[in-house]
Amino acid sequence: MKVEDDKINSILTHSKFLDYLKRIQQYESSREFCRHNLQHFLDTARIAYILVLEKKLSFNKELIYAAALLHDIGRWMQYEDGRAHDAASAVLAEEILIDCGYSKEEIIQITEAIKSHRTMEKDENSLNYILYYSDKKSRSCFDCKSIDRCNWPLEKKNSFIIY
Numbered sequence: 001m002k003v004e005d006d007k008i009n010s011i012l013t014h015s016k017f018l019d020y021l022k023r024i025q026q027y028e029s030s031r032e033f034c035r036h037n038l039q040h041f042l043d044t045a046r047i048a049y050i051l052v053l054e055k056k057l058s059f060n061k062e063l064i065y066a067a068a069l070l071h072d073i074g075r076w077m078q079y080e081d082g083r084a085h086d087a088a089s090a091v092l093a094e095e096i097l098i099d100c101g102y103s104k105e106e107i108i109q110i111t112e113a114i115k116s117h118r119t120m121e122k123d124e125n126s127l128n129y130i131l132y133y134s135d136k137k138s139r140s141c142f143d144c145k146s147i148d149r150c151n152w153p154l155e156k157k158n159s160f161i162i163y
């Protein structure tokens, strides 16, 4: 295993990461719509990495996986008191990223992408856009029983597979 993969796995096994995942899971246990679980984080990471490879961008794997694994980690706070989960996730991510050995510059880049993951960035080669787009594309609307009750606008729903 390469050193860069160790950083990714240190997020995956971080006690706070696991605690936040569990909190989200508790809030979403009877959620009808898409959940914010490890599967979603991994789907987002893998699509983001495919995009980086396809577009021949220079973002490394540890940066991409960190952004994707942590982008919704503050979702439980949104359930708790209504605060926006993009901003909450960025705050919670910072502490985990420091513990996992990410540099100051990397942390700024990752938390910026997390903060803006619900807004479409114009620059399609930016980390912000890659995270936004892979987050959206990770959802299997084509296989969803609740598609008609979901409040995503029709044009955002994935009616076929791209990744």
Ligand SMILES: [Fe+2]
Residues within 6 Å of the ligand: 071, 072, 085, 086, 117, 118
């Ligand atoms: Fe999100």
Ligand SMILES: [Fe+2]
Residues within 6 Å of the ligand: 036, 040, 044, 071, 072, 135
């Ligand atoms: Fe997400």
